[in-house]
Amino acid sequence: MSLVNPADPIERQNEKLQKIAAALMARVEHQTAQSGAAYAQFERAALLEKRVRERTLELERTLDLLHESNAQLARANEAAEAARRNLADAIETVREGFALFDPDDVLVMSNSRFCRDFRDTVPVLQPGLSFEDYVAHVSRSRVLALPEGQGADAWAVERMKRHRDSHVMFNVELRGGRWLQVSEHRTGNGGTVVLQTDVTDIVQLERQERERLKDSQARMVRATLDHLDQGVAIFDKGGRLVGWNRRIGVLLSVPARWLQIGASFDALLDRLSPDFDFTGVASRDGFRDWAATRGRGGALSLEVRHGTSRVLHVFGQGMPDGGFVISVTDVTAEREAAARLAEMNEALESRVMERTLELEDALATAERANASKNRFVAAASHDLLQPMSAAKLFLASLSDRIGQPADRAILDKAMSALDSAEDLIGALLDISKLESDWLSFDIRALSLNEVLLPLRDEIGVLAGRKGLRLSIVPSTLTVESDPSYLRRVLQNLMTNAVRYTESGRVLVGVRRQGGSARIEVWDTGPGIAEEDQSAIFEEFRRLDSTASRNDGLGLGLAIVERACARLGHPLGLWSQPGLGSCFMVTVPIAGRQRGTPARPVGPARPVSLAHAALIVLLVENDADLRRAMTLLLERWGVSVIEAEDAAGTLALLDDLDIVPDAALLDQQLGSGPAGTELSRLLTARFGAIPTAIVSADRSDTLVRDCAALGIAHLQKPVDRGALAEFLKAAATRA
Structure with missing residues (x-):
């Protein structure tokens, strides 16, 4: 605890210390007299005096520091005052009106140009004025030209909304045709600087330039309208003529004296010649009603016939300012061309109908001929196969009686020729059946092994004669198909593979794909070029032109394609010259998931669309x-x-x-x-x-x-x- 208050002046502190020293000395003397220890009291007195002297020196140094601080404070105040005077002088030299508001929107300072144009508000522009009061005084100023339909209070509310934005700049109109640009800028501490700039000269220049551009644009629009092939008339929101071109007077046969600024639309319509006939649902009264609504009901499109030769198309459209524009186009040539085209179309349709009937008759004749051909082929095939079978039996009986090698060779060639003829007749019979719409199939479930294993024994003999290796991978799958036709399809594919493969092997296997089984026949033959892969399915078409009749008749793949199409079994082919070929037949696997209806078994009905x-x-x-x-x-x-x-x-x-x-x-x-x-x-x-x-x-x-x-x-x-x-x-x- 200190005996002296540091806040007291130095004089007061010295006075207190002297009193304390006197009291201490008196107490020491009193105690010394009582105890008789004079020397000890003397030493204590000397020590106390030394301490008092040190404290006195400290107080003197503190007083010197206080005097120095007071001097620095005085110099700082002088500098601040000088800075304030300099700032005031600086903003006074600014040509714009300047005002500074603190973060609490209270006026700190402004120059003499601020609100100088609002003379009736100058007396209240003193430091301490709130921004809201400043706006209220300006809104009620007699100098301010308020926007049309807006009062002083509404203007003040709008001005305060702008003040809340981070960046503000707008123009204020004053009476007498003067304009101020007002901008606000935020200071670092959240205050606001308001600048007022006189932009009257700039606004007047912009208005003059705008008027000049309007005149130039009006001349350009006028020149453009006069160069249009259409007639154009522009009406304002009162239905008065404000713009037009020469073409509309020519198209409507209207004298030039009628086309004047301010001419009424109703008057122009009434003066229109009675020769103008409004076609279709349009009428003069409907046209007048549309113009009365200024096109607010939507665009108008109608045709007018003038006399017996000219047809005009009239189009009307409303404009944003409440007016409307009307254009008139001469469409006589287009309508005449359309009429001629309609006549030509009618004649062409008549000719097309006649040709269609002829083609239908020819098609019916061709279908009847095709049906007759199929019936003839079927009947002839059966009739021919019987005598050919008898001839083969006769030749077989002769083979036992002929011993000469030359005669036996001739007999073998005759037998081969009969075999080829029999194969040809059988193939023609198959094609005839497959092309008949009344062909029925015995669709049922069958094991693939029932078809593949017998073919392995049959085709294996042919492959062995050529030194080829035939591999058929057995399959446990059960499929839905016609057994005889599926066997014929696979037999033809395997026979072709053996016939056209000179060396290597033929591989037959089955791949399961979801609910289907894909039967694949691979060979190491010469392969088939991509451009020939469609031709091989044509009748009597063989790519090897040097092959003899015994090498095939060119009907096997035609039968395969037709049978697969009728059975609904997709047929595929992959081949590459020099590597071989693969023919693929996709067959549905027998059985369905629960709830799925089974395929109806029985003859397939003929389909014709x-x-x-x-x-x-x-x-x-x-x-x-x-x-x-x-x-x-x-x-x-x-x-x-x-x-x-x-x-x-x-x-x-x-x-x-x-x-x-x-x-x-x-x-x-x-x-x-x-x-x-x-x-x-x-x-x-x-x-x-x-x-x-x-x-x-x-x-x-x-x-x-x-x-x-x-x-x-x-x-x-x-x-x-x-x-x-x-x-x-x-x-x-x-």
């Missing part, structure tokens, strides 16, 4: 399956547009400019959109089209998606009957 002239879009990324379905559909008389993905589909339809009658879409289309997504794209572009998703996916999700889209779901392998029913339903909607 030629009368419907359907155009079907087929999108399938598997080339082999796409070809098989195309062949089947074309046999039914359906025109097929093929594509392998969504992008190619949309591009192809754009190029062909065709809307298909139905669509068959694979669900899995590679990396692009799936079938359901493609269905949405087609619907968005062409509207509702009968569509079926063809997929091996039997999940409930796909079934629900198809139901939500309103499209059919056909499972792979495709049921021939279900496909036919879908196309028949599409034909009824086409």
Whole structure:
């Protein structure tokens, strides 16, 4: 605890110390007198005096420091005052009005130019004025030109809203045609600097430039209107003429004296010649009613016939300012051309109808001839096979009686010729049956081994004669097909593989793919070039022109293709010259998941959709399956547009400019959109089209998606009957 208060003046502190020293000395003397220890008191007195002297020196130094601080404070005050005077002088030299408000929106200082134009507010512009009061005084100033329809209070509210923005700049109009630009800037401590700049000269220059541009633009618009082939008339919101070109007077046969600024639309319409006949549902009164609404009901389009030769198209459109514009175009040449074109179309349609009837008659004749040919081939084949069989028996009996090698060679050639003729007749009979719409199949479940193992023994003999190795991998799968026709298909493929393979091997195996079994016949033959892969399925077509008749008749693959198409078994081919070939036949596996209806077993009903002239879009990324379905559909008389993905589909339809009658879409289309997504794209572009998703996916999700889209779901392998029913339903909607 200190005996002296440091806050007291130095004089007061010295006075207290002297009193304390005197009291201490008196006490020491008193104690010394009592105890008799004078010397000890003397020492204490000397020590006390020394301490008092040290304290006195400290107080003197403190007093010196205080005097120095007071001097520095005085110098700082002088500097601050000088800075304030300099700041005041600086803002006074600014040509704009300047005011500084602190973070609490209280006026700190301003120059003499601030609000100088608002003379009635100058007396209140003193430090301490709030920003809100400043705005209120300005809003009530007689010098301020308030915007039309806005009072002083509303102006003040709008001004305070702007003040709350971080950056403010706007123009204020004063009476007498003067303008101030007001801008606000935020200081580092949150205060506000307000600048007022007189921009009267700039505004006046801008107005003069704007008027000059308006005059120039008006001349340009006038020149443009006069160069138009259309007649144009512009009316303001009061229905008065404000602009036009010469062409409209020529088209409407209106004298130039009628076309004047301020002319009424109703007066011009009344003066229009009675020769102008408003065609269709339009009328003069309807035209007048539209003009009365200033085009607010929408654009107007009508035709007017002038006399017997000229046709005019009138178009009216409202404008944002409440006026409207009318254009008149001479469309006489277009209407005459359209009339001539309509006459030509009628004549062409008549000729097309005549030609169509002729073609229908020719087609019916051709179909009857084809049916007669099929019946003849079937009847002739049976009649020819019997005497040929007898001839072979006679030759066989002669072979035992002929001993000469030369005669036996001749007999062998005769037998070979009969075998070839028999094969040819059998092939023709098969093709005749396959082309008949009344062909029935015995579709049932059968084990693949029942077909493959007997063929291994039969074809193995032919392969052994040529030194080839035939390998047939057994399969435990059970499929649904016609046993005899499936056997004939595989027999032809395996026989062809042996016939055209000179060395190596022939391999036959089965791959399972979901609900299908793909039977593959591989060979190491010469291979088939890509450009020839379609030609090999034609009748009597063999790529090896040097081959003899005994090497094949060129009907085997034609029979295979037709049989696969009728059975609904997709046929595929992979081949590369020099490496060999692979023919693939896809057959449905027997049995269905629970809840899936089984394939009806029995004869397949003949299908013909030629009368419907359907155009079907087929999108399938598997080339082999796409070809098989195309062949089947074309046999039914359906025109097929093929594509392998969504992008190619949309591009192809754009190029062909065709809307298909139905669509068959694979669900899995590679990396692009799936079938359901493609269905949405087609619907968005062409509207509702009968569509079926063809997929091996039997999940409930796909079934629900198809139901939500309103499209059919056909499972792979495709049921021939279900496909036919879908196309028949599409034909009824086409």
